[in-house]
Amino acid sequence: MNRSAYETVKLARSNRRPTGLDFLHGVFTDFFELHGDRRFGDDASVVGGLAELEGKNVTVIAIEKGHSIRERMLRSFGAPQPEGYRKALRLMKQAEKFHRPVICLIDTSGAYCGIGAEERGQGQAIAENLMEMMTLRTPVISLLIGEGGSGGALALAVADRVWMLEDAIYSVISPEGCASILWKDAKRAPEAAQQLKLTAQDALAGGMIERIIPEEGLGKPEFYESLRHELSAELAGLLAMDVQALLEARYQRFRRIGKEREA
Amino acid sequence: MPFPKFIFQPRNELEQGGRSAAPVQSDEREPEKTCPNCHKAVPLSRLWANRNVCSCGYHFRMGVRARLRYLADKDSFTELFGEVGSGDPLEFPGYADKLEMTRTSSREEEAVLCGTVRIEGQPCCLFLMEPYFMMGSMGSAVGERITRLFEYALEHRLSVVGFTVSGGARMQEGLYSLMQMAKTSGAVKRHSDAGLFYLTVLTDPTTGGVTASFAMEGDIILAEPGATVGFAGARVIEQTTRKALPKGFQTAEFLLEHGFVDAIVPRSEQRALIARLLRVHAAEGGEDA
Numbered sequence: 001m002n003r004s005a006y007e008t009v010k011l012a013r014s015n016r017r018p019t020g021l022d023f024l025h026g027v028f029t030d031f032f033e034l035h036g037d038r039r040f041g042d043d044a045s046v047v048g049g050l051a052e053l054e055g056k057n058v059t060v061i062a063i064e065k066g067h068s069i070r071e072r073m074l075r076s077f078g079a080p081q082p083e084g085y086r087k088a089l090r091l092m093k094q095a096e097k098f099h100r101p102v103i104c105l106i107d108t109s110g111a112y113c114g115i116g117a118e119e120r121g122q123g124q125a126i127a128e129n130l131m132e133m134m135t136l137r138t139p140v141i142s143l144l145i146g147e148g149g150s151g152g153a154l155a156l157a158v159a160d161r162v163w164m165l166e167d168a169i170y171s172v173i174s175p176e177g178c179a180s181i182l183w184k185d186a187k188r189a190p191e192a193a194q195q196l197k198l199t200a201q202d203a204l205a206g207g208m209i210e211r212i213i214p215e216e217g218l219g220k221p222e223f224y225e226s227l228r229h230e231l232s233a234e235l236a237g238l239l240a241m242d243v244q245a246l247l248e249a250r251y252q253r254f255r256r257i258g259k260e261r262e263a
Numbered sequence: 264m265p266f267p268k269f270i271f272q273p274r275n276e277l278e279q280g281g282r283s284a285a286p287v288q289s290d291e292r293e294p295e296k297t298c299p300n301c302h303k304a305v306p307l308s309r310l311w312a313n314r315n316v317c318s319c320g321y322h323f324r325m326g327v328r329a330r331l332r333y334l335a336d337k338d339s340f341t342e343l344f345g346e347v348g349s350g351d352p353l354e355f356p357g358y359a360d361k362l363e364m365t366r367t368s369s370r371e372e373e374a375v376l377c378g379t380v381r382i383e384g385q386p387c388c389l390f391l392m393e394p395y396f397m398m399g400s401m402g403s404a405v406g407e408r409i410t411r412l413f414e415y416a417l418e419h420r421l422s423v424v425g426f427t428v429s430g431g432a433r434m435q436e437g438l439y440s441l442m443q444m445a446k447t448s449g450a451v452k453r454h455s456d457a458g459l460f461y462l463t464v465l466t467d468p469t470t471g472g473v474t475a476s477f478a479m480e481g482d483i484i485l486a487e488p489g490a491t492v493g494f495a496g497a498r499v500i501e502q503t504t505r506k507a508l509p510k511g512f513q514t515a516e517f518l519l520e521h522g523f524v525d526a527i528v529p530r531s532e533q534r535a536l537i538a539r540l541l542r543v544h545a546a547e548g549g550e551d552a
Contacts, residue, residue: 111495123493130445131449131452135452170441196353197437198437251453263372
C-alpha cells in the first residue's frame with residue numbers, strides 16, 4: 001500500500017463512506033432508539049439504544065455524521081455536544097445494570113467546538129466518560145469506522161477491544177490543526193498527517209487497537225455479515241470472562257500505553 | 264538679565280557633566296513586570312514576595328518550584344518518578360531539539376513534578392504542572408508520572424492534590440499522548456473507588472486533553488482567580504462559530520457560574536484551605552508521606 005497518510009485521512013472523511021447509522025442497521029437487528037441524557041437535552045450526533053446481535057441483547061451507541069447536507073447540519077457533522085457524551089454514559093450505565101454488552105461505533109472529527117458546549121462542560125463530560133468506562137462492569141467493544149478525532153472519539157473508546165476499519169484514522173489532533181499550530185500553515189496538513197502516525201496500521205503497531213477490519217465490500221450485506229460474526233464471537237469471549245478479570249485487563253490495556261524513557 | 268543665562272545654558276548632556284553624572288536609573292532599577300490587568304509596573308521582588316500576585320489581585324503564572332515554596336511545609340517535599348522523562352516515540356520533526364531546549368530553559372525534566380509532601384502537617388501526594396515546560400502539555404512521561412502517583416497514593420492510602428496547567432495533549436507524541444487521558448483517568452478512578460480524596464486546583468491555563476481528563480475528575484475542584492479553563496481553544500471556537508465570545512468566556516469565574524468548579528481561591532488562601540480539606544478527608548490507615 002503506497003498511499004500517503006493524508007489520502008487515508010481524505011478517505012476516512014469521505015461523505016461516500018457508510019456512517020454510524022449505516023453500520024448500526026447493517027450489523028444489528030431490532031434497533032430501538034433511546035433518546036436524551038436526562039440532564040439537558042438530546043444530541044442528534046450520538047444515536048444509541050437497544051439492539052440484537054445474532055439474537056443477543058446489546059446496547060449500541062453510534063456517532064452519526066449524516067449523509068445529506070440537511071442531515072449533516074442536524075447532526076452537527078458528527079461532532080457531539082456534552083449531552084451526547086452524557087447520553088452515551090447513561091446508556092452504558094443502563095447496559096451495566098442489565099448485564100448487556102456495549103458496542104460503540106465512532107466517527108467524529110472531534111467533540112463539538114462551541115460556546116454552548118463549553119458552558120455545559122465539554123471537558124467534564126469527556127473526563128467523566130473516561131473514568132466511568134474504565135470500570136463499567138460489562139464488556140465494551142469500540143469500532144472506529146471513519147474519523148477518530150481526539151478526546152471526542154476516546155470518550156467512547158475506553159473499551160476492552162478497539163477495532164479500526166482499514167481506512168479509518170485515529171489522531172490526537174487533526175493534521176490541519178497540527179500544521180497550523182506547529183508551522184503556522186494549515187496547508188502543510190499532508191506532512192503533519194504523515195508525522196502524526198494516525199492510520200490503522202500505526203495504531204495497531206502502537207498497541208492502541210487490537211484489530212484492523214479490511215474494507216473489502218464495505219457497505220455491502222456480506223461485509224456487515226462478516227463484521228456481525230466477528231463482533232459476536234469476540235463478545236462471547238469477553239462475556240465468558242470474570243468481571244474482575246475483565247476490568248483488570250481493561251485497566252492494563254491502557255496502563256501499558258506510553259513511550260517514555262527512564263533515566 | 265536674560266542674555267548671560269542664554270549663553271550658559273547647557274546644550275547637551277555632556278555640558279551638564281556627562282552621562283555618568285546624571286542619575287543612572289535604568290541600570291539600578293529593579294526588573295519589573297507590567298500587570299495585564301491594572302497595567303502598572305510591579306517590581307519582581309514585590310511580585311515574588313506576594314506569590315506572584317499583583318496588588319490588584321491578578322495572578323501571574325507560576326513555576327513548580329515557586330509554588331512548592333508557598334504550599335509545602337519546609338523540607339517536606341520528596342520528589343517521586345523524576346526518572347521518567349519524555350522520549351520521541353514518533354520521531355516527530357523538531358521534537359527532540361525542542362525537548363532539549365525546554366529542559367535547559369525551564370531547568371525541569373518534565374511538564375509535571377510529582378512527590379509526597381506535608382501541607383500544614385497533613386501528608387499527601389502532590390503533582391504540580393509546569394507552565395514553563397511546553398505549557399504543561401501531556402505526553403507519555405506526564406501521563407506515566409501522574410498515573411504512578413495515583414497508584415502510589417492508592418497503595419499508601421494518601422490523598423492527592425494536583426495543580427493543573429496545560430495546553431492539552433502533546434501532539435508531538437500523537438496517539439501516545441491521547442491515550443494518557445484514558446490511562447490517568449483509570450488511575451484516578453481506582454484511587455477514588457478506594458474512598459480516597461483527590462483535590463484539583465485549576466490554574467491558568469488548563470485546556471484540552473487535561474481538562475477532558477484528570478483536571479475535571481477531582482472530588483473537589485478549585486480554581487485560581489481569572490484562570491483560563493476550557494476544552495476547545497477560544498480562538499478556534501471564534502473561528503468555527505463566527506460568533507463573538509461572551510465576556511469572561513472560559514475563565515474560572517465562568518466555570519463557577521456554570522457549575523463546574525467548587526470555589527475560586529486566591530493563592531494567599533490556598534495553603535490553609537488545602538490543609539483543611541486534607542484534614543476533613545484524611546483516610547483511615549493513611550501512611551505518613
